[in-house]
Amino acid sequence: MAQPGPARREHRQRRVRRDPRHRRRGDGHPERDADIPLSETGRRQAEALGRRLAALPEDERPTAVLSSPFLRALDTARIALAQTPYAASGGLEPRVDERLRDRDQGAFEGLTHVGIRRRFPDEAARLARVGKFYYRPPGGESWTDLALRLRAFYRDLAAEEPGGRVLVVAHDAIIVMSRYLVEELSEREVLAIEKEPVANASLSRWRGDGRAMRAVTYNDRSHLDEAPATTVPDASASS
Numbered sequence: 544m545a546q547p548g549p550a551r552r553e554h555r556q557r558r559v560r561r562d563p564r565h566r567r568r569g570d571g572h573p574e575r576d577a578d579i580p581l582s583e584t585g586r587r588q589a590e591a592l593g594r595r596l597a598a599l600p601e602d603e604r605p606t607a608v609l610s611s612p613f614l615r616a617l618d619t620a621r622i623a624l625a626q627t628p629y630a631a632s633g634g635l636e637p638r639v640d641e642r643l644r645d646r647d648q649g650a651f652e653g654l655t656h657v658g659i660r661r662r663f664p665d666e667a668a669r670l671a672r673v674g675k676f677y678y679r680p681p682g683g684e685s686w687t688d689l690a691l692r693l694r695a696f697y698r699d700l701a702a703e704e705p706g707g708r709v710l711v712v713a714h715d716a717i718i719v720m721s722r723y724l725v726e727e728l729s730e731r732e733v734l735a736i737e738k739e740p741v742a743n744a745s746l747s748r749w750r751g752d753g754r755a756m757r758a759v760t761y762n763d764r765s766h767l768d769e770a771p772a773t774t775v776p777d778a779s780a781s782s
Contacts, residue, residue, distance in 0.1 A: 576645065576652065577613045581622075588744035588767060589619040593626025595746070595766035596710075604629055605710035608636065609700070611643040613714070619744065620712040637712065642696040645714040649683025676730045686733075689720050697724065715741035718762075725749050725756045742767070 581589065596605070604627075610620040620637035624630040650666075651659055660667040663681075670678045679685040700709060711717075718741050723733040741747075741762050748759040 579613075579615055581615050581618050585615065585619070585743060586622060589622035590626055591766050591768075592619070592744045592746070593623035596623055597627040597629075604708065605635065606707040607704050608638065608710045608712065609640050609643065610637040610712040611645065611714060611717070612639045612641050613644060616643070616712050616714065620710075623712075640696060642692045643711065643713045643717055646686075646689050646716040647682075647684045648680055650681040651683060676734060686716075686720065689716060690724060693717065693720055693724055697721075718747055721747070721749075722758070722761065726758060 608620055610617045676686045719737045742764045746763040747761045749756045750759050
């Protein structure tokens with residue numbers, strides 16, 4: 544992996560607890576995953592994250608903010624930055640990069656593992672044969688597909704923000720695969736990490752020394768005391 548440069552990289556995860564009912568738009572069609580807004584709990588968690596950002600010393604404050612285009616991630620970035628005294632004065636606003644979007648589940652969107660086996664038995668068998676890391680659901684992405692777009696993202700980020708401190712607001716799959724790339728993990732290692740849910744509005748940080756990146760913290764929820772940490776029960780397939 545092309546290292547993201549000597550800057551500290553900070554990654555924020557934000558996923559929203561979905562309404563247990565299948566959400567639908569006004570025209571009766573299911574609401575797109577990209578359009579699902581933050582819940583009230585999610586907004587409180589974003590505010591708590593913002594207070595942590597506000598307390599950072601000047602030499603640790605983000606110099607750039609990039610976000611997934613998904614509404615819940617972009618709202619998290621905006622709410623968090625609004626809690627800081629330096630974002631408005633410094634013109635710090637989130638920039639959207641579509642490569643930070645959540646992993647596309649394709650035909651498996653919204654299905655549990657049981658639902659996949661019932662509706663797509665041949666695909667379920669192929670998943671078992673190929674393995675979770677390399678398997679691509681119909682119309683969706685494999686974990687390795689996600690790694691490819693993240694490699695391109697971090698390569699561009701290193702060129703565009705040399706020496707910067709970058710706050711990335713994204714999703715659990717992005718956080719996990721960032722660890723895979725930055726820490727040069729094996730397939731077995733990253734799949735073991737993926738079993739632990741990444742909390743909403745948690746904080747993961749990597750710091751560069753000019754040669755490589757090292758992990759500082761992962762899935763840190765200490766700032767969420769006032770807004771209890773939550774994770775999303777995986778209503779859709781993790782494949």
